[in-house]
Amino acid sequence: MSSAEIAVKTLSHLESGDFRILTVIELDMSRHRYVPEEDITRLSGLPIKEVKYRLDRLSKFGLIYRWVGSYVGYTLSTVGYDCLAMNSLVKADLIDAFGKPLGVGKESDVYDALTPEGRRVAVKFHRLGRTSFRQTRRLRGYVADRRHISWLYQSRLAAEKEFEALKTVYPHGVSVPEPIGQNRHVVVMDFIDGVELYRVPEVPNAEEVLDEILENVKVAYQKAKVIHADLSEFNVVLKPDFHILIIDWPQFVKTDHPNAEMLLERDVKNILKFFKRRFNIEKNVQSVLERIKST
Numbered sequence: 194m195s196s197a198e199i200a201v202k203t204l205s206h207l208e209s210g211d212f213r214i215l216t217v218i219e220l221d222m223s224r225h226r227y228v229p230e231e232d233i234t235r236l237s238g239l240p241i242k243e244v245k246y247r248l249d250r251l252s253k254f255g256l257i258y259r260w261v262g263s264y265v266g267y268t269l270s271t272v273g274y275d276c277l278a279m280n281s282l283v284k285a286d287l288i289d290a291f292g293k294p295l296g297v298g299k300e301s302d303v304y305d306a307l308t309p310e311g312r313r314v315a316v317k318f319h320r321l322g323r324t325s326f327r328q329t330r331r332l333r334g335y336v337a338d339r340r341h342i343s344w345l346y347q348s349r350l351a352a353e354k355e356f357e358a359l360k361t362v363y364p365h366g367v368s369v370p371e372p373i374g375q376n377r378h379v380v381v382m383d384f385i386d387g388v389e390l391y392r393v394p395e396v397p398n399a400e401e402v403l404d405e406i407l408e409n410v411k412v413a414y415q416k417a418k419v420i421h422a423d424l425s426e427f428n429v430v431l432k433p434d435f436h437i438l439i440i441d442w443p444q445f446v447k448t449d450h451p452n453a454e455m456l457l458e459r460d461v462k463n464i465l466k467f468f469k470r471r472f473n474i475e476k477n478v479q480s481v482l483e484r485i486k487s488t
Contacts, residue, residue: 227266
């Protein structure tokens with residue numbers, strides 16, 4: 194069972210005092226790897242006896258980890274962070290029912306869910322803690338300039354960045370899931386109905402699909418002034434009607450970024466290389482780039 198599924202089952206058992214303790218630990222993790230018990234008591238404003246009761250209770254639920262060294266400290270578990278985010282999304286009337294997993298990757302988990310109005314949505318949990326910390330800092334510009342950053346905050350920044358990207362490109366007609374909401378490391382977006390391109394062995398209209406991908410790259414570049422910066426067959430979804438969605442935008446850059454041209458060319462090369470290998474469709478990289486940049 195995933196941490197998100199455990200969080201769903203645990204949510205109904207939590208009380209306001211539990212969330213108060215979880216929030217204090219979350220906030221103080223910016224200063225401590227393990228938040229001292231004394232800090233939790235001071236910042237929560239709760240009696241010592243209740244703090245100890247809550248900490249023991251949250252530990253048993255698996256929402257926090259206890260550490261004993263030169264002092265006694267606590268840190269959030271993945272389940273604990275999931276609970277905080279999901280509680281906020283429920284309170285904001287963005288999620289009412291949580292469903293099955295839609296996809297599990299190295300850096301995220303995506304689940305099916307329903308809004309209070311019965312709308313089917315996708316809920317994406319960013320999980321940057323699964324990858325090498327050093328590699329994540331090297332590849333992701335939005336954490337590279339921070340000396341101290343927890344796995345929790347890395348994931349939150351990724352979610353914020355992706356939500357920003359979706360809000361930027363969606364109004365311009367780029368084929369992406371509609372952004373609905375975001376809290377901490379979680380993004381809520383329109384339901385993703387389809388299969389990643391790399392999983393599709395045959396496509397009857399492969400060249401049309403390629404042209405649609407490149408047209409979306411052009412619209413993002415020309416109208417939204419952004420570049421995906423991590424585009425490949427792994428984050429293009431082919432829908433049942435054979436139209437596409439471009440997903441996974443946390444590494445996007447604006448067109449005035451110092452490496453914008455290099456990243457755009459890399460995106461294009463990735464897609465063209467895949468279509469040549471899988472569908473024997475060949476296009477000239479420079480010609481495609483010229484078409485994307487031309488008004």
